[in-house]
Amino acid sequence: MITLAADCMLFQLATGETIPFSAEMISVELMGETGELFDAEFVRHASSAVFHYFKDELERQTVSVGEFAQALEKVLRGFRLAAPKPAAEPAAPGVLESDLGRLASESGEGCELFFFPRLRDELRRQIQQAPRVLRFRGLRGCVKQLTGARRWTQRCQCLEEQIVQFLRECLGVESGQKEFALVIE
Numbered sequence: 001m002i003t004l005a006a007d008c009m010l011f012q013l014a015t016g017e018t019i020p021f022s023a024e025m026i027s028v029e030l031m032g033e034t035g036e037l038f039d040a041e042f043v044r045h046a047s048s049a050v051f052h053y054f055k056d057e058l059e060r061q062t063v064s065v066g067e068f069a070q071a072l073e074k075v076l077r078g079f080r081l082a083a084p085k086p087a088a089e090p091a092a093p094g095v096l097e098s099d100l101g102r103l104a105s106e107s108g109e110g111c112e113l114f115f116f117p118r119l120r121d122e123l124r125r126q127i128q129q130a131p132r133v134l135r136f137r138g139l140r141g142c143v144k145q146l147t148g149a150r151r152w153t154q155r156c157q158c159l160e161e162q163i164v165q166f167l168r169e170c171l172g173v174e175s176g177q178k179e180f181a182l183v184i185e
Helices: 024-032 040-057 063-079 100-107 112-127 137-146 152-173
Strands: 008-012 019-023 062-064 094-100 131-136 179-184
Touching: 008 040, 019 152, 024 040, 062 063, 063 112, 094 100, 094 112, 100 112, 100 137, 112 131, 112 152, 137 152, 137 179, 152 179
Parallel strands: 008 062, 094 131, 131 179
Antiparallel strands: 008 019
16 A cells, blocks of 8 residues: 655545545646636635645545535635735734734845744734734735745745644644634735
C-alpha cells in the first residue's frame, strides 16, 4: 500500500472512489469551475482554510466531496463578495479590524524583522478587547510592501504563508480560553 503524502487528504467521490488531493491541488480544481465568479487568490485561500480545517482541526484523513463543498460554500457565503464595503463604514459590533499594510508601513520598507513583533503586539491589543471576530486585512499588499515586490513572486508566497502561520501560532498562545474567529484577508 502506498503511504499518503503528509500534505494530502483523500476525497471520496459520489461513486465511492477516493482520490488524494493537497490543498493546492483542490484549489486548482475549484478554479477550473469558478474562475469567472471569484478572484483566484481568494478561492485558493478559502479552499486552503477549509482543507486545513478538515485535516488539522478535525484530524480527518478522508472527506467526501460533498462535505468539503458544503464547508467551502459556507465560508464563501460568509464573505460579502458582491459589494465592497465603503471605507467610512464602521465594522460590525464585536468585529475588530487591523490593517496589515499600516503595520508594514510602520515597520519600514523591506523590514520583516520589525514587522512580526508589531503584528504580535497588534494581535495582543485586539484580543484584550474581547472581539467576536478579529480581522486582519490587506495581506497581499502588506507582503508586497515588505518584500519590495511589484509583482507576486515565490518569495511573496513564502512570506504570506509565514504571516498566516505566525498569526495562527500567536493566536494559540495569546488567546487563552477566549473564543473568536480570526479572518486574514
